[in-house]
Amino acid sequence: MLTVRQALDFLMGAVRPITATETISTLAANGRVLAADQRSLLDVPPADNTQMDGYAVRAADCASGDALLPIAQRIPAGHVGAELTPGSAARIFTGALIPPGADAVVMQEQCELVTGEGGDRVRIKHAPQSGDWIRLRGEDIEAGSVILPAGTRLRAQELGLAASVGLAELPVLRRPRVAVFFTGDELAMPGEPLKPGAIYNSNRYTLRGLLENLGCEITDYGIVPDTLAATRDTLRAAAREHDLIITSGGVSVGEEDHIRPAVEAEGRLNMWQIAVKPGKPLAFGEVRRGQGDEDAAFFLGLPGNPVSSFVTFLLFVRPFVLKLAGAASAEPQSFLLRADFDWAKPDRRNEFLRVRVNAEGGLDLFTNQGSGVLTSTVWADGLIDVAPGQPIARGDMLRFIPFNQMLYPT
Structure with a gap:
């Protein structure tokens, strides 16, 4: 299995960023990625x-x-x-x-x-x-200077800066087009009665929300029947009009897990399984857009367990999508904070545990770190990066990655 760093480096090296551009009103550019450097039209201040x-x-x-x-x-x-x-x-x-x-x-x-x-x-x-x-005139910005470089993901403050120098329109990269679908005959939608053995499809809501935060155009193919033929059909349809296909579930090696053989039949699988907890079964590959066509849509298959899906999205899918979108920066900021708990049962994999910042500035650990416990993602403020085999003692300084750095990219 690849380490987290190896997997992330592999993914980021494989991305082909979008190059298609459009020019839009500065008022409509929130969350978009700049396609070219923007220069000031005037000195700021324009006079003393x-x-x-x-x-x-x-x-x-x-x-x-x-x-x-x-x-x-x-x-x-x-x-x-x-x-x-x-x-x-x-x-x-x-x-x-x-x-x-x-x-x-x-x-x-x-x-x-x-x-x-x-x-x-x-x-x-x-x-x-x-x-x-x-x-003094020009002490903040000189006319002709670059105020926003290409690859900047535009937030409210960047829009204000662009407007302050008279930029009414901005050139931006096309939004990533992402297709999603979900596998598992046990899945039901909220509002439907639950049959014996069924569960509600929470991943559909989580993943769509995460992709919306990244400014993607999303096509949702819903729940796909657990058959190889249905999975292949959906992959082919999704590949035609999208840059990236994301699935949830079906990426393990059981007889009812059809994602891997379907992707291999319709394209190729380039990466499989990462030494990370939660989320080991993460798949990456490409799906052909036509017979003999070298052009392909990227594919990322996430685990079905809801916390595993959530965490692997934040760690791997988020930076991949940001680079695909042309953003210059994809790495979230992290901080060293004090552990106010003990963790004496380290895993052989790189763990990402859900924690919350307490009133004293230390970190509290959610008691149940199971991969199906969605309440931990709501309770927590972020993740800590725990190296393989590393126990944690109260007072240790840990790498903390806040959710607000990953859910709402800068």
Whole structure:
């Protein structure tokens, strides 16, 4: 069996990223992947402006630290002031452009308004330095600079940044087209009565939700009968219009497990079984799109046990789909956190245990780590990566991978 690292490296090396592109409104680009570098159309800020409400002055006029200056003008945000004459001040508000001639802003808390018959004046009770509280033109972004590189998966903040420099449209890669189906005569759908020996098909809901989070276009073929012929028919149909086929169940070696022979008949199987717990029976291969056609859809077969399916999706399918989609980054962030539990029964495989962060910043372990216990995935905040044969003692520092890093990719 391959190690987790070997399997992941193999999968990532096999991906052929999507290259087809389209141009869409920036408003509609949330979750999409940029197809090309995006450059700013302007300097940000576009001109020198004030960071504070206060008074724009010439620093040399206030060197005494107690200057009394006439207020020559008032400059709200969105308005352009006149040139500041020597020995005067301009009342100015956050975001307003610095008038020509001024080289500093004194915040209003360091000033005192003095009214009189000769007009309003301001006492500057601070000796400013040239440049104080001024945002310089282009100090954040220079016109023509790359603000978002190709391969960026766009979030709310990237959309805001693109809009801030005037980008109304963005070139993005086509969404991955993913087909899913589920095998097992024991499966029933919620809302149907359960026959003896039947179970509800929870994996359909879990996997579809995970794929939706990754921005995929999904075709759901539902539950496929447990026969070799039906499995082959569905694989052929799914391969024609999709980049990736994902199945759940039927990947073991029993007489009723038809996924492996079906994939081998319709294409090829490149990887089978990984030294991981939960989730050893993970299959990877390709399904031909036609007789003699070298073009093929990727295939990933997940275990049928719901936790095994969930964990193997996060560890292997998620990075595969992100790279398929053209994303530059696919590895989730992880953190070292303290174990507040003991685990004295290590497995010979690489284990990924469900844990939760407690109020003291340590990790608590879900008591039942069985591969069918879906409640553990709801209770937990993430997974810990436990090396083969590694026991855990209270106080050990463990690699913790939060679910929010894997369920909602950055």
